[in-house]
Amino acid sequence: MKRDIGQRSREILRLVVENYMATGEPMGSRLLSKKLDHKLSPASIRNTMADLEDAGLLYAPHTSAGRLPTESGLRLFVDGLLQMGDLTTDERSAIENRCAASGRGFQEVLTEATAMLSGLSGHAGLVVAPKADAPLRQVEFVPIAPGRALVVMVNDEGHVENRVIDLPMTMNGLTMNGSALVEAGNFLSQRLRGRTISEGREEIYAELSAQRAELDQLTSKVVEAGLAVWGGGNSGTSGTLIVRGSSNLLDDVSAIADLERIRALMEELENTEEMLRLIDLTHGSEGVRIFIGSENTLFRRAGCSLIVAPLQNQQQRIVGAIGVVGPTRMNYARLVPMVDFTAQVVGRLLG
Numbered sequence: 001m002k003r004d005i006g007q008r009s010r011e012i013l014r015l016v017v018e019n020y021m022a023t024g025e026p027m028g029s030r031l032l033s034k035k036l037d038h039k040l041s042p043a044s045i046r047n048t049m050a051d052l053e054d055a056g057l058l059y060a061p062h063t064s065a066g067r068l069p070t071e072s073g074l075r076l077f078v079d080g081l082l083q084m085g086d087l088t089t090d091e092r093s094a095i096e097n098r099c100a101a102s103g104r105g106f107q108e109v110l111t112e113a114t115a116m117l118s119g120l121s122g123h124a125g126l127v128v129a130p131k132a133d134a135p136l137r138q139v140e141f142v143p144i145a146p147g148r149a150l151v152v153m154v155n156d157e158g159h160v161e162n163r164v165i166d167l168p169m170t171m172n173g174l175t176m177n178g179s180a181l182v183e184a185g186n187f188l189s190q191r192l193r194g195r196t197i198s199e200g201r202e203e204i205y206a207e208l209s210a211q212r213a214e215l216d217q218l219t220s221k222v223v224e225a226g227l228a229v230w231g232g233g234n235s236g237t238s239g240t241l242i243v244r245g246s247s248n249l250l251d252d253v254s255a256i257a258d259l260e261r262i263r264a265l266m267e268e269l270e271n272t273e274e275m276l277r278l279i280d281l282t283h284g285s286e287g288v289r290i291f292i293g294s295e296n297t298l299f300r301r302a303g304c305s306l307i308v309a310p311l312q313n314q315q316q317r318i319v320g321a322i323g324v325v326g327p328t329r330m331n332y333a334r335l336v337p338m339v340d341f342t343a344q345v346v347g348r349l350l351g
Contacts, residue, residue: 012048017069017077021329026066071293078290078332085333099345106159111242113346118245121324121335128275129240129320139188141181151226163229168221184222243269265302278321282310288340293328307335309343313350
């Protein structure tokens with residue numbers, strides 16, 4: 001929201017916001033007069049604060065003589081008055097080492113990055129990624145127990161994901177032999193190599209239905225089971241959601257109403273389907289985005305802020321989003337470069 005305010009108003013708004021971020025408390029004209037670089041009479045300060053309140057940038061909580069910033073005031077501060085910080089060399093090294101220490105596994109990298117962000121920020125760290133549907137390189141069925149097998153899929157980017165399936169039984173009730181599993185894996189690998197599951201699924205089903213696949217009945221059932229467990233958007237969860245440090249959100253609670261807001265937020269953070277919408281928020285942006293309070297419909301009830309950046313792999317394809325959730329008074333100047341750098345590091349590790 002663009003606001004045209006004078007230099008005096010901008011200076012007072014900046015001081016009120018910075019005080020709010022540091023203490024969470026309203027700021028009155030007496031304290032403002034001590035902080036201003038140039039002397040103003042108490043009457044002039046009160047008049048300017050009243051103008052900012054009329055403009056919807058400040059408000060008076062309860063009967064306090066001091067003022068707090070509104071969401072619009074915070075937005076104006078973030079967009080035009082915030083002086084962004086930068087990470088130190090040690091902080092950059094710590095982020096790189098923490099993320100790399102978990103190895104190159106997709107899930108491990110995301111989990112470590114989320115925990116690291118939560119620890120460094122003191123707020124809740126989160127990462128969300130859609131179910132992988134990249135072109136495949138190989139499919140394999142690995143027996144793990146009588147009547148059960150692991151479906152292992154390796155995509156073109158080297159990411160490995162797997163699911164457990166129940167195997168069909170032979171006519172005499174015995175578990176099928178290993179050669180049938182190898183044949184099923186070879187069949188899917190040949191037809192899905194260089195293609196996504198969604199691109200090849202219907203064609204494979206059609207081939208099995210028309211009995212053109214030259215597979216016996218049991219092997220065909222294994223192929224169908226392997227496809228079914230990777231049922232695209234129709235299966236259970238449709239992506240990866242990792243949240244760490246949600247208990248940090250309780251640190252800023254000062255009233256029962258605040259506790260209810262945080263409870264509502266925690267419910268939102270557990271909803272994978274809703275959180276996948278975070279990825280949509282990052283599309284069209286080249287870096288970090290900041291959503292303050294009700295600007296983000298996902299957290300509207302909680303009144304928290306979200307700092308989020310897209311996760312892009314080396315092909316510049318968006319594969320997820322990573323960010324920090326916390327109170328509206330969190331330290332944006334410190335956290336924006338932290339989220340931005342973490343997203344860059346994780347993106348490089350994801351290949």
